[in-house]
Amino acid sequence: MYLNLDLSESEKMLKRTALDFMRREAPNETIKALLETEIGCTDDLWHKIVEMGWAGIIIPEAYQGEGFPLTSAGVLLEALGSGPLPGPYFFSAILGSLIVMEAGIEEQKQEILPNLAEGKQILTLALTEPEYSWESDGVRTKAVEDNGDFVLDGVKLFTPEAKTATHFIVAARTRNNADPVDGISLFLVDSRSDGLSVNRIPGFLSGRSFEIKLNNVRVPGTALIGEKDNGWDGLQQAITKSIPLLCAYKVGGSQAVVEIALEYSRSRVQFGRPIGRFQRVQDMIIEMVNHADAARWTTYEALWKLDTERPAAESIYLTKMISSTAYWEVCTLAHQVISGVSYSEEHAVSFHTRASRYLFHLLGDPAYHRHKLGQLLVPQ
Amino acid sequence: MELIVCLKQILDPEAPPDSYTIDQEANRIFLPPEIAPVISTFDETALEAALRLKDTHGGRITALSMGNKFVSDVIKKALAVGADELILLEDVSFEGGDAWSTAYALAEAIKKIGRYDIIFCGRQAADWDSGLVGAGIAELLGLPSVTLAKKVDITDKTVTVERVAGDGFEIVKVPIPCLITVSNELGELRLVRLKGVRRAEKIQPTVWKPEDIGADPSRIGSRGRLTTLHKLFKPVKETQCEIIEGEDVAEAAVNLTLRLREAKLL
Numbered sequence: 001m002y003l004n005l006d007l008s009e010s011e012k013m014l015k016r017t018a019l020d021f022m023r024r025e026a027p028n029e030t031i032k033a034l035l036e037t038e039i040g041c042t043d044d045l046w047h048k049i050v051e052m053g054w055a056g057i058i059i060p061e062a063y064q065g066e067g068f069p070l071t072s073a074g075v076l077l078e079a080l081g082s083g084p085l086p087g088p089y090f091f092s093a094i095l096g097s098l099i100v101m102e103a104g105i106e107e108q109k110q111e112i113l114p115n116l117a118e119g120k121q122i123l124t125l126a127l128t129e130p131e132y133s134w135e136s137d138g139v140r141t142k143a144v145e146d147n148g149d150f151v152l153d154g155v156k157l158f159t160p161e162a163k164t165a166t167h168f169i170v171a172a173r174t175r176n177n178a179d180p181v182d183g184i185s186l187f188l189v190d191s192r193s194d195g196l197s198v199n200r201i202p203g204f205l206s207g208r209s210f211e212i213k214l215n216n217v218r219v220p221g222t223a224l225i226g227e228k229d230n231g232w233d234g235l236q237q238a239i240t241k242s243i244p245l246l247c248a249y250k251v252g253g254s255q256a257v258v259e260i261a262l263e264y265s266r267s268r269v270q271f272g273r274p275i276g277r278f279q280r281v282q283d284m285i286i287e288m289v290n291h292a293d294a295a296r297w298t299t300y301e302a303l304w305k306l307d308t309e310r311p312a313a314e315s316i317y318l319t320k321m322i323s324s325t326a327y328w329e330v331c332t333l334a335h336q337v338i339s340g341v342s343y344s345e346e347h348a349v350s351f352h353t354r355a356s357r358y359l360f361h362l363l364g365d366p367a368y369h370r371h372k373l374g375q376l377l378v379p380q
Numbered sequence: 381m382e383l384i385v386c387l388k389q390i391l392d393p394e395a396p397p398d399s400y401t402i403d404q405e406a407n408r409i410f411l412p413p414e415i416a417p418v419i420s421t422f423d424e425t426a427l428e429a430a431l432r433l434k435d436t437h438g439g440r441i442t443a444l445s446m447g448n449k450f451v452s453d454v455i456k457k458a459l460a461v462g463a464d465e466l467i468l469l470e471d472v473s474f475e476g477g478d479a480w481s482t483a484y485a486l487a488e489a490i491k492k493i494g495r496y497d498i499i500f501c502g503r504q505a506a507d508w509d510s511g512l513v514g515a516g517i518a519e520l521l522g523l524p525s526v527t528l529a530k531k532v533d534i535t536d537k538t539v540t541v542e543r544v545a546g547d548g549f550e551i552v553k554v555p556i557p558c559l560i561t562v563s564n565e566l567g568e569l570r571l572v573r574l575k576g577v578r579r580a581e582k583i584q585p586t587v588w589k590p591e592d593i594g595a596d597p598s599r600i601g602s603r604g605r606l607t608t609l610h611k612l613f614k615p616v617k618e619t620q621c622e623i624i625e626g627e628d629v630a631e632a633a634v635n636l637t638l639r640l641r642e643a644k645l646l
Contacts, residue, residue, distance in 0.1 A: 010577045012416075012453040013460060017572040024568070053574030066574040 005300045011075045018079030021052065026083050028348050034086050035351060038163040038200055040208045041087030046119060055093045056117025059101070063113035070241065071303040074248035081252025084355045086208065088122050088161040090249060095242045096123030099169050102241070103186055103226040103234025112188070124165040126156040126189075126212050127235075134239075134364045136232050137180035141214060143172035143187060150174075150187060150224065152217040160362070162198045162210035165191055170214070175229050186231035188223045189214075209358070243316050243363055244302040247323035250359055251299050253352045254292040254323075254330045260349055261288060261334040268338075275337075284333045291326035298322045317373035321366040327356035381439030381534070383430045384493060385463065385500045386486055386517070387423040389447055389455055390507040392416065400614070407612040417454055422502025424569035426562040429532050430500050431462050431570065437534060440464045442493060446485050448475045450585075459583045460576035461569060466585040467493070473590055473601045479508075481604030483516025488593040490521060498539060499559040503528055514561035524558045530565035 007015065025048060026034075034040050049055060057073045059065020073094060080089060093116065100112045100123075115121040131138050141154025152172055162168065168189045175183030189196065195217040201209050226234050262285055265276030275281050298319035305312035331353040335342050342349040360366070391400075395415045402409055411417075419427075430441050443458035446469035459466050469489055477485070490496060499518075504511035511527075518525035530549060531542035534556070543550045544563045554560075572580075590600055598604065624639055626632030640646040 009453040009456070010581055013457060013572060013577055013580065014574070016416075016453075016457075017577075021571055024571075051573065052571065057574060066578070068574065 003301065003304060005297065005304065007075060008072075011072050014072060015075045015079055017052075018076050019082065021048075022079060022083055022085065026085050028346075028351075031083050031085065031348075031351055032346060035354070038208060039087070040161060041089075041164055046087070046122075049089060050119030054089070055119045056097075056113075057093065059097050059113045059117045063109055063117065065097075065113060065117045069303075069307040070245065071300065071307050073245055074299065074303045077245050077248040078252035078255070081249035081355075082256040084249070084253045084256075084351060086355075088124060088164040090242075090246060091124040091161050092116060092122045092165070094245050095125055095238065096169065098238035098242050099123075099125065099186070099235060100225065102238040103231055105226060108188075108225060120166075122161075122164055122166045123169055123188075124159060124161050126159045126162070126168040126170045128156065128158050130155060130157050132157065134368060135180070136184055139171050139173050139180075139184050141170065141172040143170075143174045143185060145174070145221075145228075146218075148221045149218050150185075150221065152187065152189065152214045152219065154214050156212040156214070158201065158361075159210045159212050161208055162191070162212055163200070163208065167191060168212065169225065170212075171231065171235060181232045183229050184232040184235075185228050186225040186235060187219055188225055189217060189219055193217050193219065239363055240313065240316055241306060243320050244299050244306065246359065246363060247295065247299040247319045248303070250323045250327040250356070251292065251296045253355055254288075254295055254327050257330045257334045257349055257352050258285075258288045258292050261285060261337040264338050281337055284337050288330045288333050291330050295319070295323035295326035313376055314373060317369040317376065320364060320369040321373070324356075324360045324366050327352070328360055331356045381433065381437055382495045382497050383433060383439055383441045383500065384490060384496045384498075385423070385427045385430045385441060385443050385458070386502075386513070387427065387443055387445045387455070387458060388420045388502070388505045388507075389417050389445060389450055390420045390505060392418045393421075393506050394418075397614070402612055402614065404612070407609045409612065417451055419454060419457060420502055420506040422504055422506055422562065422564060424502075425564050425566050426500040426502045426560075427458060427461065427463065428569045429529065429560070429562045429566055430498070433498070433532065433534060434462065439497075442467060442496075444486060444489055444493070445469065446474050446482060446489070448472050452585075456580045456583075456585065457572060459585075460572040460580035462576070466583065468585045468587050469590075469593065470587050471589050473597065473603075476602030476605070477600065478605045478607045479510045479512035479516055480606040481600050481602075483513045483520060484604060485590075485593070485595055485600045486513065487517045487520035488595045489588060490517065492588070492593050497556040498532075498534075499523070499557070501559065501561045503561045503563045511561075514559055518559040521559070524554050525560065526552050526554050526558065527561045528563045529560050530563050532560060532562070532566075 053066050056065035057068045061067040097116050100109060129138055129140055143150045143152045170187045170189050171184055173183050174185040177183045195215040197213045199211045201211055265281050265285060266274050268275045302312055302315035302319045305315050334349045341347055391411050392415055395411055399411055400409055434441055441463040442465045443463040444467045445455055448470055450468055450470055469485055501514035515525055526541045526543055528544040529541045530544050533540050537556050539554050539558055541552045543552050544565055624632055624636045626635050
């Protein structure tokens with residue numbers, strides 16, 4: 001099969017519907033209101049997302065999902081990113097589902113995946129800690145086996161959407177070993193567990209990013225996702241597959257910002273002509289289009305490789321580097337084109353700027369992925 | 381209950397005005413290929429009216445459209461939201477028609493379908509805004525028709541329609557079979573769920589040519605027009621700004637009032 005980045009008939013229909021959903025359910029004033037909350041999503045909005053079938057988009061039909069390919073999910077996330085629609089969608093429906101699909105045993109898939117598809121459970125990943133690392137050696141939280149249960153102790157930092165999640169997937173160390181990959185286990189932890197506290201991290205960049213303190217949190221043995229001590233590989237596979245979908249969200253954000261800046265440059269008249277006719281403004285618009293297109297095509301190439309079961313690691317590292325940088329730069333340039341008003345909290349570009357800074361780091365920043373790509377291309 | 385909904389695929393009326401080009405010779409409008417067409421929004425509302433009846437009373441919905449070069453992922457939206465069948469009158473000879481030739485072709489197709497209790501149309505197409513096709517179909521089929529519906533329900537064999545009026549709405553009762561044109565006050569067409577996308581993948585439209593419906597070639601498309609389009613053009617809007625001044629706000633307000641009265645706007 002040759003590389004074909006055309007959307008299928010169904011994907012075009014999905015894209016149109018998702019954009020229509022955003023127009024009806026998440027106009028600018030709604031997004032602004034959601035960004036000011038700790039939950040980023042109302043019950044009503046989440047219910048509508050679930051009704052659309054989107055919570056189960058990548059979950060196989062055998063587990064009550066919709067069984068769409070990752071590229072279709074990319075089309076949907078691109079539309080949601082145009083808002084940008086905040087909330088737990090990516091973390092639960094995409095990353096959470098993938099972790100259960102990649103790391104869970106069959107019984108867990110049968111139990112958890114239908115709940116995710118029906119929106120009854122909302123997941124988020126609690127991985128990073130005060131040392132902040134996306135690598136296995138950053139996992140210091142401990143889980144100790146006790147009479148068939150596990151007792152978790154540690155601090156998770158920068159956990160996204162923790163106030164909305166009903167459950168956390170906590171990466172914890174169940175064994176110390178010279179190889180940091182060995183000894184990491186994954187646990188499904190109820191967000192209402194005794195000994196667990198969630199606090200929002202304040203600040204411009206954090207959005208709805210939280211600190212989770214686990215103080216002797218006891219979970220049953222059935223909370224262990226997959227095999228004890230061997231959780232890291234499944235987690236990595238899930239994160240790797242989810243990255244192009246996160247990038248699709250950034251593609252949607254970048255494209256929306258390009259369109260806002262372009263429209264402004266056509267309608268804002270200064271010195272007797274639209275500012276878009278000035279060469280310097282044109283330069284900035286072209287640079288924005290360049291960034292957005294680069295992000296789009298690397299993202300969809302990575303998704304195509306994943307859907308067609310081709311080796312995709314290079315493309316995934318590449319698209320995370322490119323799309324993170326693209327979203328950041330597109331927003332910066334849009335502020336220069338539009339100037340004053342775009343810095344106000346009510347302006348859509350400012351929503352995107354905050355999202356672009358937060359998502360720049362999520363699941364690894366460009367420097368991290370450049371390093372990973374280097375290791376892949378030139379093995380040490 | 382058998383429901384038929386007439387849908388028209390049109391150029392996207394929300395496309396930026398400067399993206400349209402007009403062929404002055406042929407009196408036709410074009411959009412660049414990257415801007416996909418849409419189903420006329422009033423027709424989408426008509427489809428929503430049919431879906432609500434189906435939700436409440438059950439039945440079967442046949443979506444019917446006439447034109448040429450249908451875009452599959454656009455027109456199949458009808459199937460994705462719940463229509464049971466999609467019939468396309470698709471042929472180059474259907475192009476260039478007016479309300480009369482369109483009503484004729486659709487009426488012939490409806491005769492071929494044969495079974496119907498209610499035929500739904502949009503109050504007008506969102507491109508030419510004539511608002512004549514629905515009434516034309518009713519006339520050709522000899523059916524009673526109600527225009528501008530904002531709510532439709534059925535009890536036994538009587539359809540109750542709330543019809544938009546200048547100062548509110550009227551309640552009209554009409555026996556089946558009948559034709560109803562639906563206004564935007566009824567509400568937007570529901571969104572396509574993922575299950576609907578799957579559904580649309582599995583159902584292929586039925587395509588009928590003019591000969592399949594026994595249409596008289598001289599009465600369809602551009603040959604069947606009863607109206608003549610003399611000139612198609614983009615209207616030119618000119619705006620002039622006049623600043624009304626005064627020593628203070630009160631005087632400026634008085635001057636503004638005098639100027640508006642002089643211009644016969646007050």
